[in-house]
Each structure stands twice: as C-alpha cells, then as structure tokens.
Amino acid sequence: MNFSSKLIENAVTEISRLPGIGKKTALRLTLHLLKQKAPVTSALTEALIKLRNEIRYCAICHNVADKEVCSICESTKRDKSLICVVEDLPDVLALENTNQYSGLYHVLGGVISPIQGIGPDEINIASLMQRILHPPSGTPVEEVILALPATMEGDTTSFFITRKLKDHGVGVSTIARGIPVGSELEYTDEITLGRSILSRIKYSAE
Amino acid sequence: MHLKNLELIQFKNYPKVQVEFSEEVNCFFGENGAGKTNLLDAIHYLCLTRSALLPLDSYHVMHGKEFFTIKGDFESHQQPLSVNCVFESSKKKRISLNGKPYQRLSEHIGLLPLVLIAPDDTLMINGGSEERRKFFDGMISQTDSHYLQLLIRYQHYLKQRNALLKRFAEEKRTDKAQLLPYDTQLVSLSQAIFEKRAAFLTEFFPYFADHYRAISGEKESVSISHESQVRKDNFSQSFAQSLERDVLLKRTHFGIHKDDYLFRLDKHPLKKFGSQGQKKSFLISLKLAQFFIFKMIKGTKPLLLLDDIFDKLDDRRIFHLMDRVARKEFGQLFITDARPERSKEILRNIQADTRYFTIKNNRILADESN
Ligand SMILES: Nc1ncnc2c1ncn2[C@@H]1O[C@H](COP(=O)(O)OP(=O)(O)OP(=O)(O)O)[C@@H](O)[C@H]1O
Ligand SMILES: [Mg+2]
Ligand SMILES: [Zn+2]
Secondary structure, X not given: OOOOOHHHHHHHHHHXXXXXXXXXXXXXXXXXXXXXXXXXXXXXXXXXXXXXXXXEEOOOOOOXXXXXXXXXXXXXXXXXXXXXXXXXXXXXXXXXXXXXXXXXXXXXXXXXXXXXXXXHHHOOOHHHHHHHHOOOOOOOOOEEEEOOOOOHHHHHHHHHHXXXXXXXXXXXXXXXXXXXXXXXXXXXXXXXXXXXXXXXXXXXXX | OEEEEEEEEEEOOEEEEEEEOOOOEEEEEOOOOOOHHHHHHHHHHHHHOOOOOOOOHHHHEOOOOOEEEEEEEEEEOOEEEEXXXXXXXXXXXXXXXXXXXXXXXXXHOOOOOEEEEXXXXXXXXXXXXXXXXXXXXXHHHHHOHHHHHHHHHHXXXXXXXXXXXXXXXXXXXXXXHHHHHHHHHHHHHHHHHHHHHHHHHHHHHHHHHHHHHHHHOOOOOEEEEEEOHHHOOOHHHHHHHOHHHHHHHOOOOOOHHHOEEEEEEOOEEHHHHOOHHHHHHHHHHHHHHHHHHHHHHHOOOOEEEEEOHHHHOOHHHHXXXXXXXXXXXXXXXXXXXXXXXXXXXHHOOOOOOEEEEEEEOOEEEEOOOO
C-alpha cells in the first residue's frame, strides 16, 4: 500500500501487527481514529500506556492484577480450597464468564513442550507447588482442577503436575471433555466421542 | 468406487488440464518426462492427502507459481464425493470434501482407498526398515482410522522425548520426572500399535501367500515376520533401562519406530538371497494382497494405479495381473506406459471399457480411437 503520509503509514504498520488485523483493516481503523475528536484518541493511547506500565501479574496465581495480588485471590467469597490450573489468561476469563466456578486459579503461562524449549521450569509449576504446600490464605488446598488444553502437550503437563502432587494429599481432577451442547453424535470427531464414552458420567433422572 | 474426472491447476508440469475417465481401464501414454507419473500422483493426493513421491507439498507447485489445485469427482457406494485439494506456498494445505473443509487431514484417509504399483517399490525389499513400516502403516491407516491417530500421537511424543533428551545432553543433567509422561505414553502406545500391526499381518498374510503361489507357480514358500522389541516380555523395563544410552545418543532406542517386517523365501532373507524375479513376484503379491484386503474391509474396490509396470515385469507376471483385469476382479485402473503399442497389445483381448490418453506438451488428450 502506498500512503501519502508517513504518519498514516506508521499508524497502519503498528495496528496491523495486532493478531487478526491486516493492512486493510488497519487503514480503516486509522482513518476512523483520525475522524474522532482528540480526547477519544488520547483516551485510547493513555489506556494502552497505563496498561503497559501499570499492569501486574498476581504474585499468587499469575493472573492479571492491579495490585500485588489479584481480585480473585483477594476475594473472601472464593473457595480457597480449590485451585483450577489453566494455560493462559484468556482461560481464566472464559471460566469466569461461565459463573459456575468460585474457587481460585493458577495460570501456568504455557504448557510443557521440549520441541519449543518449554520445560516445567519455564512455566509456573514451582509456584503452584509452593502455594499448595504453603497456602498463602492458610486454607489448605483440597482439590486441584486441571483445565489444560486437550492437546498432547496439555496432557503431558497434566500428567507431570499430577505426578508432582501425588504424595501431597491433594485431590486432582480434570475438566470433562466431550460433545459440545447442541451437537449431533455422528458429527463429533472420533477422539472426542471416544473420550466421552470412556469418561461417561452417571445419569440422573431425578 | 471410481474417479469420474480430474482437474489440475499448476500441479507440477500441468498449467491447467481436465480429464474425464473411464470407470474401468484408463491408459496414459507419453514420452519419458511427459508427466504420466505426475498425473497418478495427483490422484494419490486426492485419495491420501499427499504425494506418493515427495513429501513436501511445495515441490508439487509448478515452477515459478504460487499454488496448485487438484479437484476430482468420485463416486463411492452411489454417493458423489467431490474432493478439492489446494496448496498455497507458505500456507497450510487445505482439503475439502463436498465443499466442507477438513479440520484434520488425517480424517480423509481411508475414505478413498488406493493401491499404487510403481517402479521404485523395490525399495520396500532392498531399503531400510522404514520403507516396510511405511507400507504396512499406510495400509493399516487406510483400514483403521484409530490406528492412524495412535501413530500420529506416537510420533509426536517421540519427537518431544527426543527434544528433551537433547536438552538433557546439553545441560548435562537428566530429570526422570520430565521423561515420565513421554515414557508412559510411548510404552502404552507402542503396545497398542504393536497389537494392531500383529493382528493386521495375520489377516494380510493369507492374501499375500495366495498371490505369491499363483504368480510363482508354487515353487518356494514365503513368510513375513513382524519383528518388534515389544514382543519381549519385559518391554517397559527394557525401555526404562535404555535411558542412559538414550541420553548419550539423544535418541529413543526402544519402541515401535524400530519394528521391521522380515521377508523370507524358504526361510532365507529375501533381501539377501532372492533373485530379481522372486523379488518382483514378492512385491506384486504384496500389492495385490493390499488391493484385496482393502476390497474385503472397505466393501469397495480401491483405485489401482499401475505406473510403468509393463516395462518392469515379465510376461508371466503381466499375465497374472491381466488375467485378474479380464476377470473384472479390479475396479477402476490407471495404467501408464511410454510405449503405446505394448499396452494396446496387452489390453487388446480384454473386454473392458478402455480409454487411451496421450500426454504431450503438458496436456492430456483422449485418443480418437476411444
Ligand atoms: N514442480 C514442477 N513444476 C514443473 N514441472 C515439474 C515439476 N515437478 C516435476 N516437473 C516435470 O515433470 C516431468 C516429470 O514427469 P513424470 O515423472 O510424470 O514423467 P513420466 O511421464 O512419468 O516419465 P517416465 O516415463 O520417465 O516415468 C519432468 O519433465 C519435470 O521437469
Ligand atoms: Mg513415470
Ligand atoms: Zn491471583
């Protein structure tokens, strides 16, 4: 693309670095921002700068936080005997949006994959062990829920963590994997279907 | 099952071609280098998602172009199946069935069974164990989709474990806890894959022996034995014990990636003691057994591609094949030959809907005599 202004070109280049945004969309967004009143764009840039400078990661669970400890870890309403282990930040948001979970989280920041040079030391496993052995809230951890991706790397990481927890008297569970609500059996892939039949649950007609 | 037509765009030497096939016998003539094998390879792509010749998709894009497309309409059990395969440089290959793209290409394998008999098949006898594993794995995958998934997982875990071994070697330390997830998976997958391989061979062997007997005239006895470390009773222990060596050499030494199939003639290894003719008979029998076991399991006749075989086989073996063509034991056939007179002579007495094509200047022309 050829821009008559170097300033526009810079803005387009930067915006198009975002995932899912190509040069065309970036140009549309740039022109849109130009049309707005000055406070609108400065609010955006300020939010971004503040985000960058002030964002912190929770010292306990590695979730995003405004302070040393995140609002979830701090809340008195959460069940502190439960820790749900996830790969990354979006997973916390997704689970929070279900409104079905009231325990704590632990964000690993990745899964084990030697091909990519990621071992247990490169992700937040040591701090998980630490908070289980010495709970910061004083409430002992009773159950660790593994909510890692249903990939070979996710499984490897779950296996590794389960082994590490083996002799510490904590229950370990993993989220159920199965057929999406509203889908037909015959269109479900074999692996998912296979897993669902193996980990079937008791049916209650109460 | 049969392929009704094929369209190629920028696939190897073909800028753009369209062909309509006969449901029975299709013969392609053309000088050396005309593109006969390339045409068969395109059919191989449609059925098995990849080339039979070179694994890298980018090699199949016409020189100087950015993408290739292969399209074909099949009919199987009276159902129309349109397959579209597109590869664009630096992008993932996409395959769709009746307009619906596959999430996992491996899901397509097995839907359209295919058997290819080609000149470089001799590698299967004279080459290393991976050639024989490739043949048997390909066959089992086409008949059992679960097997393919096991194999994909096995290979992935093996890669991860080897990467970890390399890291341990570099860091001069070994952490067994990190190896354990892979060891556990590899041992249990090895066992599962081993069992499927062994069961398949039991089913496969009688087909093979029948064809060999028919081709060779019952002169020698043949055997195929599946050699595997898994056969040892203490497999998981041996796996664990080889850790030191694994770390030292940064590779996993135990598991089904070391399996081999030993071909024997009257108890002697075919590779060392077989004559040229015996090896050819062995190969053709392996391929025919593949055809007939697919037919039995799938309930449909696979496509049969015969690349340049009249050049490589003697009359006796050609007769054995053509006798089966004449008796309509095969389904749709694709035959290539650089010498039209030879093929026409061989096919002359066979009652079948036969279509001849000539490949020249990167175009495929149906003969007027059709
Ligand atoms: N990516 C590519 N782009 C253009 N041409 C290609 C490409 N790959 C291979 N070719 C050409 O395809 C031709 C080889 O075709 P093929 O192997 O199908 O020949 P053939 O008719 O089977 O010959 P033979 O009778 O010797 O077996 C060569 O001329 C080669 O240059
Ligand atoms: Mg050829
Ligand atoms: Zn927290």
